[in-house]
Amino acid sequence: MESSSGSGAAKPPTSKTAGEAERNGASSTSGPIIEQNGNPGDQNRASNEESRSSGPASKRRRMQERHQPRRRDAPSMFSRRDRSRSPRNHTPREDSRRSRSPLQARSPTPDEPRQRKRPGGGSRMGQNRGADVLRRQEEREREQEMDALRKSAQRGGLDYVRQHYNAVPQRGREWRKTDSKIKGLRSFNNWVKSTLIQKFSPSEEFVAQHNDSKEWADDSTGLPVSEVRPLLVLDMGCGKGGDLGKWAQTPQEVELYVGLDPANVSIEQARDRYSQMLRQRGRRPQFHGEFFTKDCFGEFLGDIPIIQQVGIDPNAGPGGSMMASRWGGGGFDVVTSMFAIHYAFETEEKARQMLSNVAGCLKKGGRFIAVCPNSDVISSKVREFHKQRKEREASKNAESEAPEDGEVEEDDRAEWGNDIYQVRFPGKTPEDGVFRPPFGWRYTYFMQEAVEEVPEYVVPWEAFRALTEDYNLELQYRKPFLDIWQEEKNDRELGALSERMGVRNRATGELNMTEEEKEAAGFYHAFCFYKV
């Protein structure tokens, strides 16, 4: 086992990283969480870095570099190569976020009386006037912000999603396990995510080495004894860090976990959760964690220092250069996005940006693990809805006025659900259930205690899959949630895990979910792609 990960939490990158994170606006709340220091593991970091890249020429160069005296600002252990600037030279977000005051640009108009300068009093007047101007300016800016938020709520944009998730209260584990009305569903969803992480996070080398045996666990300590390098993981849409514990339980150890989410309050909570996790750490060494406020579907991720250090190919996708991806491609072993990619299907541009970030961050052989609403379920519900609507119309056989152009009759709006979850389309839906073009099919989703009428977008599976091919992502696995249960419930590890998580009734062996919860769970599917 490599010592850099065997001695507790991995150390964060250099302080330069934190500073850069602040400066480039990757996150207003960004930066490593735990203190960094010079560490004997640095040597291992350098060799980790070398062994992560491929290619004889660069390998030779790195071998030579290995024997050079170490520079003071040696790159982080996570970096594949030193890239101090965003490849696209993105404008720092700080600049674009700050709205310019309309007053600053204004010069006095002819009908505005010019203030006369008076000695003494003049400067006080000037101060008062300055304060007034500032107040009015702030009010105007606040108004503009509120206006933008109102508009975005109507459109269902990112600000609205961010605001919603920021406002979801963080409830304790005890509440989730006992008082929640959907505790069965919560546990089940968590078990599905754990199952995916257990099944697909290990690398091919790791699997080949341990080939289905549980030799990775040392009997005396329960600690992994693998020689394979630990994993570098990126979580797009990590929310409040609910999956951190799952990443601490993987067969192949995790060295680095980077959590990104546009909801800044959630990111704070994820960071707190990570700190707590470090404090309570048991025998198993913990990974290094970094958390940033970031829109992963509307923006390139390459301006986040830790992502630059691990490696991101800015040209992943159609037209990308083979050489660039071969020599400078991504460095992450796993990119995950749980219950989040449906926000990317608002537009083709966002869906492509999401895939470009995924593929750009993954190294060859890396895995993209995700769960999202299953469009097969949506299509069949929509078809069923239209069938019933037509039957109702036929049986009514009443003469009704034709709706005006563009108007969507109440009856035309597909919706379904039960007491704990609801899906509602605000506009027309295709009678055949085929969503063409595949972007922008908005619906609102409601889930008791968790999601209140948040706008989401259909992810039409076939179109999505076709798109992934442009990004060298090859499908390995896809399954509806309830099928995963059928397939894995008797697995020695995963079945036992389901008991520990309260997913299975120990007496009957059945799922601890009501029929309504099962229907809600059936809305989702899970998949895994390999970067080729």
Ligand SMILES: C[S@@+](CC[C@H](N)C(=O)[O-])C[C@H]1O[C@@H](n2cnc3c(N)ncnc32)[C@H](O)[C@@H]1O
């Ligand atoms: C249902 S929550 C899931 C959170 C977490 N992955 C989990 O499984 O518990 C959906 C998450 O997607 C995030 N999200 C929405 N739009 C996003 C975007 N553009 N980029 C990254 N994350 C986004 C939300 O802020 C929210 O935290």
